Amino acid sequence: MTETTRIPVRGTDGYDVLVGRGLTSAIADALGSGVRKLLVIHQPSLGARADALREALSGRVEVLLAEVPDGESAKRVEVAAFCWGILGQADFTRSDAVLGFGGGAVTDLAGFVAATWLRGVALIQVPTTVLGMVDAAVGGKTGINTAEGKNLVGSFYAPRAVVADLDHLDTLPRNEILAGFAEVAKAGFIAVPEILDILEADPAQATDPTTPQFRRVIELAIGLKADVVSEDFTEAGRREILNYGHTLGHAIEHAERYQWRHGAAVAVGMVYAAELARLAGRLSDAAVDRHRSVLGSLGLPMEYPAGRWQSLLATMRRDKKARGALLRFIVLDDIGKPTVLQGPEDQLLFAAYQEIAS
Incomplete structure (x- = not known):
């Protein structure tokens, strides 16, 4: 042992x-x-x-x-x-x-x-x-x-x-491991850049359960969640940052009748959130590109069909993270600097969707 x-x-x-x-x-x-x-x-x-x-x-x-x-x-x-x-x-x-x-x-x-x-x-x-x-x-x-x-x-x-x-x-299918790594990468984007460094250095080693790199990123991701939950158990404040990529991600899961893996949907959701932050003037082109590079190296999807926007928007308005009529998105001001974007205009939301539409 x-x-x-x-x-x-x-x-x-x-x-x-x-x-x-x-x-x-x-x-x-x-x-x-x-x-x-x-x-x-x-x-x-x-x-x-x-x-x-x-x-x-x-x-x-x-x-x-x-x-x-x-x-x-x-x-x-x-x-x-x-x-x-x-x-x-x-x-x-x-x-x-x-x-x-x-x-x-x-x-x-x-x-x-x-x-x-x-x-x-x-x-x-x-x-x-x-x-x-x-x-x-x-x-x-x-x-x-x-x-x-x-x-x-x-x-x-x-x-x-x-x-x-x-x-x-050890016996988990490769696609299940990679789908789970969307949440590992999320921890890197919102708070622990070391995770991104390890993933970028050698994605194959980092996602192999037998390697020290794998265990390191797993423990880093768990450690972040433990720290956040310790501070905010009932999601009254900081814990909201863990929802990065989840507002659109949950809507995609619902639209796909839960046939998409959670990590795949969240990967699309994170790229969407990054594009939303970029269009809102918060996030640099380089940080958006880093999202696409890291998630792409994990073989995760980053696009969703163009004609599905209205149904996704309706589902997001029912999301438990919404406040009344206001949609709330966790976005980044930079890697490791999450914040809340509350009540963005529909035009901005749609423009960001066009950046991920296939």
């Missing part, structure tokens, strides 16, 4: 994000001695690993498994109700726990289930994707989708621990 990095998320309900390899024992430690029953919520492709986890924990707790659909299909109220049904039939009490085992959609769902069962039971997050490790599982945002948009129903609910075991990434 490699050395474990412990990244603290501070605050009233503080917890640690553990990064390393061979961390099953850390899950048992995080559960503590009071938990009698544990529901492991997992996606279909992780069935064998969920069984192995149940075996490993069997001496400590009674483990039940709940298999849920892949991707955003898991984040529906019907799936949450399925999980609540298991908890009720197994007589889960407030001293029991839920564990999210999978990608970002699964950890979002598991967090929502834990937050709502008996008004809150213990939660452990074990993300198995890059996206889950650097973003979805860290920070206590939980949620499900509705027909009207993504993550419109949810809560802020802190886990007891996040266990980021890099062993789970």
